[in-house]
Amino acid sequence: MSGTSPRAPGSDASPDAAGSGAPDTTIAIGLAVVLLALAGTAALLGGQFLLGALRLAAGILAGAGAGLLLLVLLGARVGRRRRRLVAGVLALAVALALTVPAVVTTRVPPLAEAAAASIPALGEGDTVHSVPAADSPVLVRRADGTGQLLGQGAAHEVDATTEDVLALSADGTRLIQVTGGETLVSDLTGSGVDEIAAVSGIPIALTDDLLVVRHCASDGAEECTLSGYDLTTPDSPRWTLSAPATQEARGIDPAGIEVPARPDAAPGPLDAVRATGVLPAVPLRFDPAQGWIQLDPATGFPVGRVLTDPEQPCRVTVNGPTPRTDAPVVVTVCSAADGALTATAHVRGEVLWTSEPSPAGQWNVQMDHGRVLATGTEEGTGISGEIVASEHRAAWTEPGAGALDEAVEATVRLGIDGARMVRANTSGQLVAYDTADGTNVWTLPLPAPDSPVHGTLEADTAVVLDHVERTRSLQPRGAQHLRVVDADGGTVTAEAVVTADVRSVHGVGDGRALVTVGDRTLLLGR
Structure with missing residues (x-):
């Protein structure tokens, strides 16, 4: 009778068999050392030359080396299948521990995750308009005439054609749409656009609930009217005045946009609104006999003094309130024959400040924040530059008034x-x-x-x-x-x-x- 006991089916092989099936210990340890050395080298070079591929390779090589080393250390004490499983788990864990945190900490989240609203990309011919009021929407005008209102979490579509005019009110609470000779006024709410009034005529100004429009019976009408409407009861105007005929009509200039100081032709009544996408809060009326006059939107009566002489070439616009004023500022820039500029700011029809004449020259002007920034060439110098007129002093100065020389x-x-x-x-x-x-x-x-x-x-x-x-x-x-x-x-x-x-x-x-x-x-x- 043999002294060898029979083995149960499925039991592990003999230690000799296991040992004979195990990889050569010396070779395995050497290979593990090589892998770990390569991992260290890859990590060093990846950090030195900022190569992400080497940094990831270092983690993978370190995991492989650690797994192989464990495979050797376990030796014949653990079955082959279990030994490989444990070594593989360790290799994977080490590789993940050395790579995943590094990847996560350097991950850059998509910019869209931080966006309040998202729309198809702006293209050629698309324009953007906004006002500084808190929570006011942004108006995007597409090249095909349609509009989009962007606010928190949503974009609302506005159906319009290229011939229509779309604009925000100066306080950002309303949308004005001019279609043909009709003005539509809508409240801007979180859920979209809610039309509240439709008035015959084109808009001149909107402040609170008071809308001033210009109405002509036809394109070539010899007589037109200015009317004031209360949007809470828009069925009939509160007041009506006669206005210059179509061929004598003038519009204001766009605020914050550079224009030539001497216009080649008078701007049309809606040119500034088209350019800025904002309807001013102050109604201004051009009288061929008197010049530019500010009107009270509630009564249509003139406010303060005449703003400019009718014969002098002047730029006129409406800016929002400034730190020194609690009301919108009307800014005028008038040109002399030699190109010298005189700027004036008005509040409620009264002069807030006026400048001395600028140096003569060829100038473009930007009327913004109750000031005037002029760029161009002073006569006789041939050198282009910038000058600014403001409430601080009568003289025109370079931007910063010399203070930036020490900056x-x-x-x-x-x-x-x-x-x-x-x-x-x-x-x-x-x-x-x-x-x-x-x-x-x-x-x-x-x-x-x-x-x-x-x-x-x-x-x-x-x-x-x-x-x-x-x-x-x-x-x-x-x-x-x-x-x-x-x-x-x-x-x-x-x-x-x-x-x-x-x-x-x-x-x-x-x-x-x-x-x-x-x-x-x-x-x-x-």
């Missing part, structure tokens, strides 16, 4: 308007200066003094893009740091890292921005 040298200027200019400087700062007197309004840090910066300043909002320096191997290449800044006080209202190509940026009111990435345009900010 840190600028590397780039993002933009300038009537209130401030925004510049990046060699100290690695983004700084806003008052356009008139050069006062430092706010300062924000940049990643580095030599960091390339670009962006825009529009609608009291600065949109800033600068390069993100890679400090970790798994950080995406070509990423940009995007900031949306309320230009009034320097508050950053939105901040993100963007890895996709940013096709365009537009600052819009209330510290928000429209950013086009790929095939979508996103509303960012408050």
Whole structure:
């Protein structure tokens, strides 16, 4: 009888058999050491040269080396199948532990996750309009005439043609649509557009519930009227005045948009509204015998004095309230025969300030924030430059009035308007200066003094893009740091890292921005 006991079916092989089936220990340990050494080398090179592929390879190699080492250490004490399973689990766990956290911490979330609204990307011929009022929608006018109203979480479509005029009220609470000779006024609510009135005529101004319209019986009418309507009872006008015939009609100039100081032709009644997408809150009337006059929207009576002489070439517009006023400001810029400019600001028909004549020359003007910014060439110099007229002094000065001569040298200027200019400087700062007197309004840090910066300043909002320096191997290449800044006080209202190509940026009111990435345009900010 043999001394060897029979083995139960399915039991593990003998230790000798297991040992003979195990990999050669010396070779296995050597291979594990090689894998771990390669992992360390890959990690070192990946960190040194910021190569993400090497960083990931290091984690995978380290896991493989650890698994193989465990396979050797377990030896014949554990069955082959179990030994391989445990080693494989360890290899996977080590690889995941060394790669997943690094990937997660450097992941850049899609910009769309931070957007308040998303629409198809802006294209050629599309325009953007907004007002600075809080919670006001953004009006996007497409090249085919249709409109979109963007607010928190939604985009509402507005049916219109290219011949129609779409505009926001100055306070951002209403949408005005001009179709033919009819004006439609709608309340803007969270759920969309709610039409409240339809009035015959084209709009001149809207303040609160008082709408002023111009009505002509036909395109070539010799006599027209101005009428004031209360939108709570729009069936009949509160007042009506005679207005110049169609061929003598003039409209105001667009606020915040650069135009030649001496117009080749008088703007039409709706030209400024088309350009800005905003209907002013102050009604102005041009009288061929007297000039420009401000009207009381409740009565139609003149307010204050005559604003300009009818024979003098002048630009006239309406700006919103400024820090020094509680009412909209009417700004005029009149040109002398030699091109010298005289700017005047009015509130309620009375002069707030007036400038001395500027140097003679060829100028373009931008009437914004109750001030006038002129660009062009002074006569006899042949040198282009900028000058500004404001409430601070009668004389025209360069932007900043010389105060910027002592400021840190600028590397780039993002933009300038009537209130401030925004510049990046060699100290690695983004700084806003008052356009008139050069006062430092706010300062924000940049990643580095030599960091390339670009962006825009529009609608009291600065949109800033600068390069993100890679400090970790798994950080995406070509990423940009995007900031949306309320230009009034320097508050950053939105901040993100963007890895996709940013096709365009537009600052819009209330510290928000429209950013086009790929095939979508996103509303960012408050």
